Amino acid sequence: MPKSFIFCILVDKISQLRFFGIRAIWRIMQNLITSNLGLFIFKSQLMFTIVQQDHLKVKSELSLLNQVQEWFEQFCLQHLSQLGWSKTQLDRLNLALAEGFTNAVRHAHHALPPETTIEINVDLWIDRLEIRIWDYGKPFNPDAIAEPAPGTLQVGGYGWFLLRRLADRVVYERGADGRNCLLIVKYSVEAQ
Template sequence: MFSIVQQDHLTVKSELSLLNQVQEWFEQFCLQHLSQLGWSKTQLDRLNLALAEGFTNAVRHAHHALPPETTIEINIYLWIDRLEIRIWDHGKPFNPDAIAEPEPGTLQVGGYGWFLLRRLADRVVYERGADDRNCLLIVKYSQEAQK
């Protein structure tokens, strides 16, 4: 069984203006820990985009009716074979399986973020925790683990 190599945690208010802070924090973590482990810039860019999508979804959708002081917690766990990002929000839960995947060549309102997350990561899970928070789990395996 693999153990956690590194981890970090960030708590921010539910404000879109904090997206840059979230992404800079993530990029700093990547520079310190992932680059030397052979993670490619493309992998890191995809993870940064997935993080941005998850964070903005929490602000825009989960917290849309909540005060901006409502916090979003983000945890990063680096394992030998993968990176896990967990984004915790306080909104009402939803069922992502109920979102229809956009058909190529058609337009639909909503659902593109969930579709994008599934394309950027190897595993995406959204579930309600025992503490009445929602957790978006984004998992990306290292290139070495995929060989």
């Protein structure tokens, strides 16, 4: 079978992937990949396709942390475990989410009413998981936070550094809509 024909089939099938679940994607891949070129094209296209996503909106209340973590845990159990993510990776992500959520409640929304919402988006790509936590607080510069010296005891100030150690990438930005976005990215084992 000519490689150009395989390429056309792959491009057509890849464009349809957003309508398939993870198992269907793997079946398509197994049926269509017959050459190294086809495998490369298929894998590179999947890197730019969101496999699953979810969204949660909650009030700014620390008492809702359990609800946030249970929602995220259900998402992980349903989708990430099928892709071979380890329990350790899932636990680290859940801790990072908890840190980001509590920081939004305690710091970003400390002067705002508890009805002010925090939105959380989870996007699962074939090679990574992205968590976005949106808040309405005043922006801050995370690079201006001094890292606590090893062995020192202080109240607070460890959260930003904990996040950076739990995730592969952490970005904090002010959006055009006046909200802040904390992006937490963790790559799958295969991508590392």
